[in-house]
Amino acid sequence: MPDYKEMYFALFRATEQAIQLLIAAQRKCEEAYIEAPEENLIILPNGQKEEEQ
Template sequence: MPDYKEMYYTLFRASEKAVNILLEAQQSCEEMYLDSPRPGLLLSPPAEEDE
């Protein structure tokens, strides 16, 4: 008979590893974004209103 408890724990541990890998990748990308140079802000002149 299969050891369902061991099967469950094996799958659970693998799922936990996958979630941790994704979280680390997300945090790494967030840090790269925050460390990147900011683009300059360019303002256009206001549009002329027709009366």
């Protein structure tokens, strides 16, 4: 008979590792975004007249 308890714990450990990997990737991307220099945004006209808006 399969050892269901060991199978459950193996799956649980793998799931936890996957979650931790995703969290680490998210943090790395967030840090890269925060450290990136700010860009100057330019608002371009949309070509519509004020009455049409």
